[in-house]
Amino acid sequence: MESGLGTRGYVGYGALLLVPPIVQFGLPWVLGRQMPELAYYLMLLAALMASATALVYSRTSAFDQRTVLCLALGLLLWVIGMGNAIANSDAEQNLISTYVYFVSYGLPLLYAAVATRDEPTTRSRRLVDGALLVLLVILCYLGVRDLQDDHGFLRSQYEPWVALAFDAENALLLMAFLVRSLAATDEREYRTFRTVTIFLGAYALASALHNHIEQLTGSAIVGAMADALPTMVFIFLICLLHGYRKPGAFELADRIWARRLAASFAPGILLAAIFALSVGVRGSQGVLGQLVLALAMLTYVIRVVQTQFWFAATRDRLAEALAAVERVSLLDELTGIPNRRAFENTLRERLRESMRDHKPVSALMIDVDRFKIFNDSRGHLDGDAALKAVARLLAGTLRRPADFIARYGGEEFVVLLPNTAEDGAQVVARRMNRSVYDAALAFDLGIDRRVTVSIGIATSGEIDAEGLVRRADDALYRAKANGRNGYAAAVERPVVSSP
Structure with missing residues (x-):
């Protein structure tokens, strides 16, 4: 008792x-x-x-x-x-x-x-x-x-x-x-x-x-x-x-x-x-x-x-x-597009399909130019608004249901284009650069006083998921080194045979 x-x-x-x-x-x-x-x-x-x-x-x-x-x-x-x-x-x-x-x-x-x-x-x-x-x-x-x-x-x-x-x-x-x-x-x-x-x-x-x-x-x-x-x-x-x-x-x-x-x-x-x-x-x-x-x-x-x-x-x-709950867990809370976890799941699926069907898949790694300076000068609230606007603009350039965009982290986005070779990926990249540039999102310290993006392109070959992302990221750095507000394709590395 x-x-x-x-x-x-x-x-x-x-x-x-x-x-x-x-x-x-x-x-x-x-x-x-x-x-x-x-x-x-x-x-x-x-x-x-x-x-x-x-x-x-x-x-x-x-x-x-x-x-x-x-x-x-x-x-x-x-x-x-x-x-x-x-x-x-x-x-x-x-x-x-x-x-x-x-x-x-x-x-x-x-x-x-x-x-x-x-x-x-x-x-x-x-x-x-x-x-x-x-x-x-x-x-x-x-x-x-x-x-x-x-x-x-x-x-x-x-x-x-x-x-x-x-x-x-x-x-x-x-x-x-x-x-x-x-x-x-x-x-x-x-x-x-x-x-x-x-x-x-x-x-x-x-x-x-x-x-x-x-x-x-x-x-x-x-x-x-x-x-x-x-x-x-x-x-x-x-x-x-x-x-x-x-x-x-x-x-x-x-x-x-x-x-x-x-x-x-x-x-x-x-x-x-x-x-x-x-x-x-x-x-x-x-x-x-x-x-x-x-x-x-x-x-x-x-x-x-x-x-x-x-x-x-x-x-x-x-x-x-x-x-x-699963759908919510795969969405980025700020931008409303898929998050990195969803990207990694989709990337594995797209690469399996690519190997099975013997068709290429391209990845675009996208970064908002000088975004740290934007945050420091305009504040995080404006930075969040800019990221949401960029996500909307990038997603709007995709034409096919199978095309996939996600927020990779911070100011970085990633796009997967199944059954797309490098030349087709470059068409999409040019469209994305133009869409963000023409939106004229105000940024006094940006290129032409507006928000722009740089894009790295990589297309699958005999590489794994990690290798594809790494090559797209390397190409992104090349695009930034070339003056930003543009894109660059990954450089094919020669195969070195062991003696």
Whole structure:
């Protein structure tokens, strides 16, 4: 429970837990008469209080709303079952409907355990889940209807098997909630499932002792003590909900296996519940039993289709988002044209195509003349505006969809021209020089008092990507050495053979 509770709080919880056994054993002694049904009234009252407490906390932000609401509903079904048992307490056996309510108590909890955050929570989904829970309750009733006698009571020879079925249900719920608590991804989810897991563990133990210990020991006193345990467990749940109502320390554990298991066991558990409850649906149930079973299977299929459709839609949205992120990551933030990373990816592709098709690819390395002086004299804001204008002008000179321009870095740009020999690249370079020059972007210290660019040209031969860029860069320096505002082609280097 919360770390700041203090000794007084724990003492208070302990005193509250002692109230049920004190009342159960002390009240008959004070009144001087036997009260065999008192334990069951105390169970009913404690379960009703626990259900009300869970309902109250489901309307707050203390716990996961869906899980605690399912807990409140399950406890309410348990209360109805106990009320039904008390109403027929004059008989030595319980009505079949009583057992149906007790089994049904676990169905809302089962739904809470399998309904992960990875699944949709639309209105149609809730309707399908609600219909499936109702059909499971009907299947439960039809499955045990043949176990009743002519008066609707469970035959005594089947009581041990029904008790074992309760044990199996409690164990299944405990394991499901334990996995969900281990798979929690935030503090509130962990706190919610840990609280319910602790309760389910205590309830499974108390229920097993209550249902079996008197038959195993033959002692009425031990049986009476076991009758007090369920009541104490429901009071214990109230204490848990109150004690864990505030956030505490939480560290996300690296339990990928638990998260994967929690996401994958939902369909299996629901299908297992349908088959388990349909085992008792025999031919004696007639058309009704087969119809309910078919409807349950159909509803389950609809639920799976809803989940798969939602996952497919989510996958498509994620793919679109990743593609958008990838596109943004390949664009230069300032100029809006592709960046160096995009250029390097495209260069490798263009060179592979060039080698495959035996066609040349040319690269143009472009630099804004005297840009450092421009920045120093005009400021970086004007420098950024000039770079954006130059990028727009250069991109506007490209005529083919396959032509590619990118910002290489700083004031440098690079262009790839697939299926273009050196003479064709020179045509594009002249066009680029003219476009930037004619735009007359003001620069007092520039050539003819305007912004200009210098361009180096290299055409692929038997060279790699790095070699092509290096040759274009060398040609750029030659263009600058020749007076700027022009272009130069790379000089072919002679092949020197080793002796």
